[in-house]
Amino acid sequence: MTPIAPISSITPPKAVILLSGGLDSTTVLAIAQAQGYHCHCLSFAYGQRQEIELVRAKEIAARAGALHLVLNLDLGKIGGSALTTDQAVPKHRSLAEMGEKVPATYVPARNIVFLSHAAAWAEVLGAGDIFIGVNALDYSGYPDCRPEFIAAFESMLNLGTKAGAEGGKPFTIHAPLLHLNKAEIIRKGVELGVDYSLTHSCYDPDPAGGACGGCDACLLRAKGFREAGIADPTPYQD
Amino acid sequence: MTPIAPISSITPPKAVILLSGGLDSTTVLAIAQAQGYHCHCLSFAYGQRQEIELVRAKEIAARAGALHLVLNLDLGKIGGSALTTDQAVPKHRSLAEMGEKVPATYVPARNIVFLSHAAAWAEVLGAGDIFIGVNALDYSGYPDCRPEFIAAFESMLNLGTKAGAEGGKPFTIHAPLLHLNKAEIIRKGVELGVDYSLTHSCYDPDPAGGACGGCDACLLRAKGFREAGIADPTPYQD
Numbered sequence: 001m002t003p004i005a006p007i008s009s010i011t012p013p014k015a016v017i018l019l020s021g022g023l024d025s026t027t028v029l030a031i032a033q034a035q036g037y038h039c040h041c042l043s044f045a046y047g048q049r050q051e052i053e054l055v056r057a058k059e060i061a062a063r064a065g066a067l068h069l070v071l072n073l074d075l076g077k078i079g080g081s082a083l084t085t086d087q088a089v090p091k092h093r094s095l096a097e098m099g100e101k102v103p104a105t106y107v108p109a110r111n112i113v114f115l116s117h118a119a120a121w122a123e124v125l126g127a128g129d130i131f132i133g134v135n136a137l138d139y140s141g142y143p144d145c146r147p148e149f150i151a152a153f154e155s156m157l158n159l160g161t162k163a164g165a166e167g168g169k170p171f172t173i174h175a176p177l178l179h180l181n182k183a184e185i186i187r188k189g190v191e192l193g194v195d196y197s198l199t200h201s202c203y204d205p206d207p208a209g210g211a212c213g214g215c216d217a218c219l220l221r222a223k224g225f226r227e228a229g230i231a232d233p234t235p236y237q238d
Numbered sequence: 239m240t241p242i243a244p245i246s247s248i249t250p251p252k253a254v255i256l257l258s259g260g261l262d263s264t265t266v267l268a269i270a271q272a273q274g275y276h277c278h279c280l281s282f283a284y285g286q287r288q289e290i291e292l293v294r295a296k297e298i299a300a301r302a303g304a305l306h307l308v309l310n311l312d313l314g315k316i317g318g319s320a321l322t323t324d325q326a327v328p329k330h331r332s333l334a335e336m337g338e339k340v341p342a343t344y345v346p347a348r349n350i351v352f353l354s355h356a357a358a359w360a361e362v363l364g365a366g367d368i369f370i371g372v373n374a375l376d377y378s379g380y381p382d383c384r385p386e387f388i389a390a391f392e393s394m395l396n397l398g399t400k401a402g403a404e405g406g407k408p409f410t411i412h413a414p415l416l417h418l419n420k421a422e423i424i425r426k427g428v429e430l431g432v433d434y435s436l437t438h439s440c441y442d443p444d445p446a447g448g449a450c451g452g453c454d455a456c457l458l459r460a461k462g463f464r465e466a467g468i469a470d471p472t473p474y475q476d
Contacts, residue, residue: 078359109355120350152394153394162340166381
């Protein structure tokens with residue numbers, strides 16, 4: 001955990017926060033702000049079926065008083081995921097099934113592509129800190145949410161960028177949720193004043209943005225609130 | 239160097255080739271084809287002022303009988319480079335100046351973003367091989383053209399992707415030009431039958447696509463042809 005910046009700091013350090021509009025990344029934004037960072041939120045329109053999350057991300061950033069940039073990506077042309085194609089989103093899977101193998105909702109190299117853009121923006125902003133809401137528990141089997149991946153990305157970044165090459169401030173990838181479970185994340189967010197009614201988790205929302213209640217994201221979210229003993233503000237469809 | 243695939247191979251291995259339409263990446267395509275790969279070329283419309291290169295990339299891929307995908311990227315919104323903004327492209331720099339520091343034409347994290355997308359496509363295609371035309375000599379000071387960066391990217395990729403996580407075929411990033419100078423690259427390409435009149439190198443072309451003759455890319459290209467003792471098919475403006 002990075003030490004909290006002193007309140008007297010005149011120019012707060014800039015950070016880029018990958019903000020999907022979901023529960024995890026919204027908590028990360030609150031954590032980065034509590035640590036004293038001047039937060040620059042980054043979201044992507046990548047052809048995801050849950051594009052409603054971008055509306056939520058915009059509102060979350062606005063309420064937090066943080067800057068927000070949305071970039072378009074062409075991941076839909078690449079396909080290979082239930083989130084960017086017509087492929088069905090798996091429903092009502094058990095935790096054991098989620099842990100078994102990489103699921104159909106995995107978007108090939110998505111976090112790699114997202115972090116690459118965060119790095120590009122951080123270089124331009126002169127920010128050395130990038131925050132991402134991955135976590136290694138309750139994570140539905142995504143390879144790009146593992147701690148060893150985050151460490152490897154940081155090393156690569158410090159070699160392949162101008163800041164790294166010129167000996168400037170190297171980049172740090174912060175993944176403050178890495179070793180928390182969903183209930184712990186929610187408790188942390190509630191402590192920090194996060195309004196989870198603004199967040200969207202569902203992979204397969206109805207046209208109005210309502211959560212399906214059966215996809216991995218809905219199941220893990222609902223389980224997290226249950227275990228945290230906090231009411232989930234989401235009205236689920238099933 | 240990867241061994242040349244046997245001619246009798248019934249299903250040639252698939253590879254993703256980052257193809258800008260320039261001299262280096264066009265040579266890399268020829269090398270990958272000579273090695274027996276089924277080549278899938280990937281180009282990006284990222285708001286670059288030398289967008290003419292995409293027209294050339296399309297023709298180069300078509301003549302090579304290779305597949306070609308062009309993805310849109312929003313790097314222009316991030317800025318920070320003379321290639322994606324109105325910032326002037328440096329002209330008539332000496333080789334010493336080019337080697338001194340990262341130039342204004344550096345696009346923040348560009349190769350990281352490009353390789354990330356190549357990885358995403360490779361995952362979907364089931365390709366384990368990605369080719370990129372970076373070289374550590376005659377390279378105009380870009381940090382994302384260094385061998386240690388390429389090695390670090392490959393390691394990161396094999397941790398952060400489904401193929402890496404499930405123990406499938408890991409990815410190899412091929413940078414066959416890494417240790418060649420421009421003259422050697424050109425000689426290699428000529429041996430393999432590359433038609434360099436199709437390629438575009440200039441960072442600051444006129445509206446018709448004509449090469450300026452003064453930017454780093456033009457200067458390094460012209461010097462390469464001179465040193466190779468081969469006529470440069472490019473008509474330069476100055």
